[in-house]
Amino acid sequence: EPPQTGRLALYLLGLRATCPPPRSHRTLVTWLKHHLEEDWIGKRDGHPLTGFYQYGLGVLALCVHHKRVREGVIRRLLTAQNYGRLGHHGSLVDTGAVVALAFTCLEQRKLVGTNLAAELRVAAHDISRDIAELQGSNGIIGNIYSTPWALQVFLATGVCQTESEFSRGMAALLENLEAFGTAATMAQVLPVLHGRSYLDIASMHCQEEPDTLTPLDMEPLAEVPGNKTVQLVVECPLPWCYELRLYDRSVPVPASASLLDVLQAAAALEPHVFKFHTQDTPHGLFLTHVLGLEARLEKRNYWQLLRGPDTPLQMGIADYRPKDGETLILRLSEW
Numbered sequence: 001e002p003p004q005t006g007r008l009a010l011y012l013l014g015l016r017a018t019c020p021p022p023r024s025h026r027t028l029v030t031w032l033k034h035h036l037e038e039d040w041i042g043k044r045d046g047h048p049l050t051g052f053y054q055y056g057l058g059v060l061a062l063c064v065h066h067k068r069v070r071e072g073v074i075r076r077l078l079t080a081q082n083y084g085r086l087g088h089h090g091s092l093v094d095t096g097a098v099v100a101l102a103f104t105c106l107e108q109r110k111l112v113g114t115n116l117a118a119e120l121r122v123a124a125h126d127i128s129r130d131i132a133e134l135q136g137s138n139g140i141i142g143n144i145y146s147t148p149w150a151l152q153v154f155l156a157t158g159v160c161q162t163e164s165e166f167s168r169g170m171a172a173l174l175e176n177l178e179a180f181g182t183a184a185t186m187a188q189v190l191p192v193l194h195g196r197s198y199l200d201i202a203s204m205h206c207q208e209e210p211d212t213l214t215p216l217d218m219e220p221l222a223e224v225p226g227n228k229t230v231q232l233v234v235e236c237p238l239p240w241c242y243e244l245r246l247y248d249r250s251v252p253v254p255a256s257a258s259l260l261d262v263l264q265a266a267a268a269l270e271p272h273v274f275k276f277h278t279q280d281t282p283h284g285l286f287l288t289h290v291l292g293l294e295a296r297l298e299k300r301n302y303w304q305l306l307r308g309p310d311t312p313l314q315m316g317i318a319d320y321r322p323k324d325g326e327t328l329i330l331r332l333s334e335w
Contacts, residue, residue: 005035006054009061013198014187016064019206029067032058036073052077052086056098063105064202071116074106081123093131093142097149100127104156105199128159135165139172144179144314147172148188152197179315182284226255228324230262233308234290235331240301246291247274259305259317259328260285284316290330304333 009032015025036058039048048055056077062069077099080086087095103120106112112120131150135141141150151169154160173189180189191197234247251266266274277289287303288295295302305313305320308327313320322328 005032005039005048005050005058008032008035009054009057010184010187012061013057013064013201016061017201017204019204025065029062029065032062033067036069040073040076046080046085048076051095052080053091053095053098056095056102060098060102060105060198063102063109063111064198066109066111066202068111069106071112074112074116074120077102078119078123081127086127091142093134093146093150096127096131097146097153100124100131100153101156101198103127104153105202108199109202124153124157125159128153128157132160132163132165135169139168139170140176140314141165141169143312144172144176145185145188148192151192152188152199155192155195156197156199176314179319181319184281185284227252228255228257228322229253230257230322231308231325231327232262232266233327233329235329236291236293237332240293240332249274255324256321259313259320259322262322262328263317278317285318287317287330290332293332295332301332301334304331305329306331 008028012025012028012032015028036055039050039055039058041049059069059073059077081096081099086092086099100123103124107117107120107124110117131141131153135150139147141147147169151166151173154166154169160166170192173192177189180186191200230251230253232247232249232251233245235244236246237244249266249270251262251269253262253265257265260278263274263276267276275289275291276287278285279288287305290303305317306329307313307322308329
């Protein structure tokens with residue numbers, strides 16, 4: 001399996017925010033450094049095995065824990081940024097954001113030399129401007145889940161913080177808070193709503209606090225009476241398939257059904273024709289196989305979710321609830 005760089009990095013970021021006892025996480029930090037090296041040993045086409053998003057998260061987590069990072073590791077991210085390898089369009093926001101936060105953290109915490117710090121400052125500001133240019137007319141930057149990352153960068157670097165990009169992005173978040181229903185997505189959006197970024201974790205003053213957290217009783221979504229019909233389409237463009245449209249069926253489901261319910265209903269209707277598999281991740285369920293076709297990290301592809309004819313969904317398969325008569329497209333796409 002590929003190194004779990006991103007998952008461990010997110011865990012260490014959360015652990016730092018809980019003010020752990022000194023030295024309680026030393027072994028985990030050592031493992032993260034090991035993952036960063038393993039990630040690069042298995043690189044493909046100049047990209048880490050897990051991708052620059054997870055690699056950047058790893059550097060950011062080490063910095064937040066006040067751990068120095070080898071200059072060679074940092075240079076890999078700088079080179080990727082200089083040669084435009086961090087991604088394009090939607091993927092640039094997430095990846096560029098974590099890399100910019102990592103660069104800004106290393107510079108602000110004085111964990112690198114003067115010359116390298118100057119390079120990192122320029123690179124972080126360049127990434128911030130590139131991200132700002134991807135903001136849509138609705139205020140969303142990339143997609144609704146990428147928007148908190150972008151706003152964290154604006155807060156950390158000071159770029160665009162006093163300009164319209166930040167205020168329009170905040171307005172978009174407030175209008176779409178129901179999209180942030182998992183622990184991982186809440187962790188991305190909560191700092192922004194308080195005017196903070198992950199970098200603020202590095203300068204926290206930990207104090208003894210009483211354990212006053214209590215579970216929140218979540219009310220289940222109300223059942224909607226009746227039924228609806230959703231048109232389910234599976235597309236696989238070249239070079240993976242010779243035929244673009246592999247599946248196109250009307251699927252009857254209850255009125256309150258999610259996209260996941262639609263997929264399960266399609267599989268029940270035609271078990272020998274429609275098959276799919278999902279993988280549980282910190283961000284919810286991800287589609288991995290559809291009709292026997294696998295989206296694989298090393299092939300740099302994924303199953304994109306769209307509302308017909310060509311509108312990317314802003315929620316995952318378990319959260320999105322299509323309307324009656326809507327066309328939903330599962331498209332094997334490159335990132």
